[in-house]
Amino acid sequence: MSDSDRLADLERRVAALEQKPQPTPDPEVFWALEGLLARAGDPGAVLFTGHATLPDGRTARWQEAAGVDDLLGGDWSQHVAVLAALAHPARIRLLQQLTRGAATAAELQQMDGMGTSGQVYHHLRQLVAAGWLATLGGGRYEVPVARVIPLLTVLSGVRR
Template sequence: MSDDDRLTALEARVAALEGRASGSTSPDPTAFWALEGLLERVEDPGAVMITGHVTLPDERVAHWQESAGTGDLLDADWSEHVATLAALAHPARIRLLQETLRGARTAADLTRIDGMGTSGQVYHHLRQLVAAGWLHTTGGGRYEVPATRIVPLLTTLLGARR
């Protein structure tokens, strides 16, 4: 990417951020198509939804959509999800998931990643990710993120960027 292309992209991102901060609406009328569809279907106090379409480098495709009412979420016992979220709360585990999304890998492959640690450490992290449902084994000692977890994982990471 040339310097001019990078500058143009940066200017567009700054303009979008400034528009968000000032509360102005996007000039693109389709920018909130998912939200508009949700608003048409759900009454107050509202709902949240995650949705996505992902094609991974290994050509696996994940389509996912899930929604929940605001009241149901606020009234739920959030502590039930601590272990699932905690499994993501380590740099090595996040890296293992990222590398695994690039294609199912064996523990030996994952151990060879720079800075990943010893094979014992890698197996420890893999066990935690499997126990939390973020990974499963596919046979032959290979690991992959289950299709039902791909979009939720990526939307969790997207939400963390905010």
């Protein structure tokens, strides 16, 4: 076999290897990914799921999947307000506090560095409008159970 034949054979074998799906590094660790791979065709999908028992006793269980084509082809600008609502230190602190249980604006204003009642109400309005908070009777606010796992997913996604 000539060198050019060996090179051509090697290139064919490498190309064949590159076409094979690569196994997940550790199926015990990546069990959710294995399940997603079994269900999603090309070009793939994104899955987030979670279970959390909050300090106030509420339980959040959530799962959502989206196809890569839908995500990459969608209008990302429609999500700016929802993301922007998280982009303020006071709002993040309010959300964190409200995952512990419902509270009124007056109770939330007592947190160190929260500012005036007008500032607190401004932040609460932003979070309610974006869907991160819900209003309850008696002027109380809480993080809706359906938003807990998405919120924790966003926070997990930005960790370095």
